[in-house]
Amino acid sequence: MKIYFLLITIIQNIIAYEQSVRVTGRLMCHGHPAQYAELQLVSKKIIGGDAFARDVFTDPDGYFDIAGYIDPSTWSKIDARLYIWHKCYEKPYEHSDPCSQWFEIGIPPINVNGGPLAQKEWNIGEIELKDRRSGQELTSCS
Template structure:
C-alpha cells in the first residue's frame, strides 16, 4: 500500500511540476558613463535544496546586458528569482578602490516569470545608475 501511495504522489508531482524561465535586459551607467563589465547573476532562491540556475554574464562595453535562464521541476508556485549585480561604481568617483566591489539585488517581479524554458515576457530593466545608493547595497570584503 505504501508503494502505491508513493507512486501516486510521484505521478502527481510530475504532472504538476513545470519549467519556468526568466529573461532580463538592461543597461548600467556610472556617473554618466557606461558601466563596463559589471557582473550580473540570475539566481532562483529556494528554501530547500539550495539556490538554482545561477547564471553569470557581464555588461558589455556600452554597459548593456541581457540574461536568461530556466529551472525545471520547479515548485507549484512561481519561482523566487533574484538578479545580483556586482560593480566597481561608487557614489564618489575618488572612492573607487580595487578589488572592492559594490553589490545589490533586485527581486524579479512575478509577472516576468514565464512558464516553459524559453521566456516570452522580458523584464526591460532600463538604465540603472550604479552610483545611486540602493536599498540593500553592500560592499564586498576587500581582501
Template sequence: MKIVYLLIAIPIVFASEQSVRVVGKLTCHGHPAQYAELQLVSKFSIGGEAFARNIFTDPAGNFNIAGYINPSSWSKIDARLYVWHKCYEKPYEHSDPCSNWFEIKIPGIYVNDGPFAKKKWDLGEVKLEKPRSGQQLDSCD
C-alpha cells in the same frame, strides 16, 4: 502507502520548466558601466539555489541575461538578479579590488512557463552611483 505515492506524484505531474529574462543598461555617473558582473539566481525556500547564470555587461553597459529551471519545481521560482560593480557614490572614490553588490528581486509576473522566456523584464537604465537598500561592499582580501 497510496497516499505517499500520490504526494510524490502530484508535484512531478504539475512541475514545469520556468524561465526568466532581464535586460537593461548599467551606468556610472553618466558613463556605461563596462564589464559589471551580473548573476541570475533562483532561490527556493527549501534547498538553496536552483540555477545560476553569470554574464558581464558589454562595453556600452548593456546586458541581456536569461535562465531556466527544469521541472524539479512545482511552484513559481523566486528569481533574483545580483549585480557587482565598481561604481561609487562619489566619482573620486575608488576601492579596487573591492566591488559593490546588490540584489534585485524579479517580479513573479516575469517568470515564464517553458524553457525560453517570452516575457522579459526591461530594467531600463540603472544608475549604479545611487546607493540601494541592501547594497554591500565585498571583502577586499
C-alpha cells in the same frame, strides 16, 4: 508501490513545471556605460539551495541580457533575483580595487515565464550605479 509512484508523478506535474526568466537593461556609472559589471540571476529556494545561477557581464556599452531556467524536478516556484556587482562609487575618486559593491533586485512574479525558454523579457531600463540603493553592500576586500 505503484500507486505511490503514480501519486508522486501526478503531484509533481500539478505543482512543478518548467519556468524561466529573462532580464535586459543597461548599467551606467556617472552617465557613462558601466563596462563589464557582473550580473548573476538566481532563484532562491526554501529547500535544497539556489535553483539556477547564470553569470554575465555588461558589454562595453553597459548593456546586458541574462536568462535562466528551472526544471520541474526542483518542485518549487521561481523566486528570481538579479545580483549586480560593480565598482561605481558615489564619488569617482572613492574607487579602490579589488572592492566591489553589490545589490539585488527582486524580479516580480509577473515576469516569470512558463516553459524552458523565456518568451517575454523584463527590461529594467537604465540604472545609474552611483546612486546608493537600499541593501547595497561592499564585498569583502582582500
